[in-house]
Amino acid sequence: MKAVTAEQAEQVEQADPSASAVAEMLDLLSLRYSVGPKFLAPPGPSAAQWECAASLALRAPDHGGLRPCRFVVVDDDRRPALSELFARGALERGQDAEHAERARARAFNGPGLAALVARVRGDVQDVPPHEQWLSVGAALMNFLNALHLMGFGAKALSGASVSDRAVSTAFCADGELLASWIVVGRPTRTAHPKWDAAASSVIAAWRPNQT
Numbered sequence: 001m002k003a004v005t006a007e008q009a010e011q012v013e014q015a016d017p018s019a020s021a022v023a024e025m026l027d028l029l030s031l032r033y034s035v036g037p038k039f040l041a042p043p044g045p046s047a048a049q050w051e052c053a054a055s056l057a058l059r060a061p062d063h064g065g066l067r068p069c070r071f072v073v074v075d076d077d078r079r080p081a082l083s084e085l086f087a088r089g090a091l092e093r094g095q096d097a098e099h100a101e102r103a104r105a106r107a108f109n110g111p112g113l114a115a116l117v118a119r120v121r122g123d124v125q126d127v128p129p130h131e132q133w134l135s136v137g138a139a140l141m142n143f144l145n146a147l148h149l150m151g152f153g154a155k156a157l158s159g160a161s162v163s164d165r166a167v168s169t170a171f172c173a174d175g176e177l178l179a180s181w182i183v184v185g186r187p188t189r190t191a192h193p194k195w196d197a198a199a200s201s202v203i204a205a206w207r208p209n210q211t
Contacts (some may be wrong), residue, residue: 031148031191032144033193034155035155035187037155037183039188039189040184041111042186043186044110044152045147045152050114056142056143057139057143057146060135061135063126066135068121068132068133069118071114071116073112074115080107082167083104084104085107085170086104086106086164087104088100089160090103092164103161106159109157111185112183112185114181114184115181115182116182117172117177117178118133118177119177143182153184153186154182155183156180157180157183159181162181
């Protein structure tokens with residue numbers, strides 16, 4: 001679904017030539033959808049591209065400047081160690097060897113892999129936890145949008161591993177929790193929505209109750 005029609009884009013450009021870049025950016029963002037790991041091909045992001053995405057994440061709303069999240073990139077040479085944690089966790093949860101091997105393989109999903117680590121505090125009176133979670137979600141969205149604009153496909157994934165004690169200990173400091181994995185790569189097919197709806201279904205003008 002296009003954010004703007006060709007006619008609208010032409011009208012914008014005629015009114016303000018610099019605004020055409022804005023229309024193009026909105027159009028690009030309207031094409032971002034989650035792309036699963038089986039549809040992602042190498043290469044993953046470079047160190048500079050990961051950092052660029054993180055810098056955009058910092059532009060998310062952050063009441064009080066708490067910075068309630070951070071991103072941890074799992075380099076290729078660290079995937080085997082992560083796979084061992086995944087397999088061990090599966091066995092400790094009572095799964096059989098076959099399921100443990102499947103868990104092990106998930107550590108190699110996607111050409112690029114990062115963890116989203118959250119730190120949501122309950123002792124900040126002016127910034128309740130729900131506001132901090134809003135900031136975490138906004139940072140993730142900015143992170144994903146930045147990767148999309150750089151030509152990558154990506155998807156945020158959770159699953160049992162995010163709540164596994166050994167995995168959490170490996171990624172999180174005291175007071176932090178592992179919120180999500182982010183798999184990234186070059187999309188091998190055109191991304192498409194699982195669900196689609198008109199913007200009018202999620203936005204409306206407020207009308208006070210009439211008494």
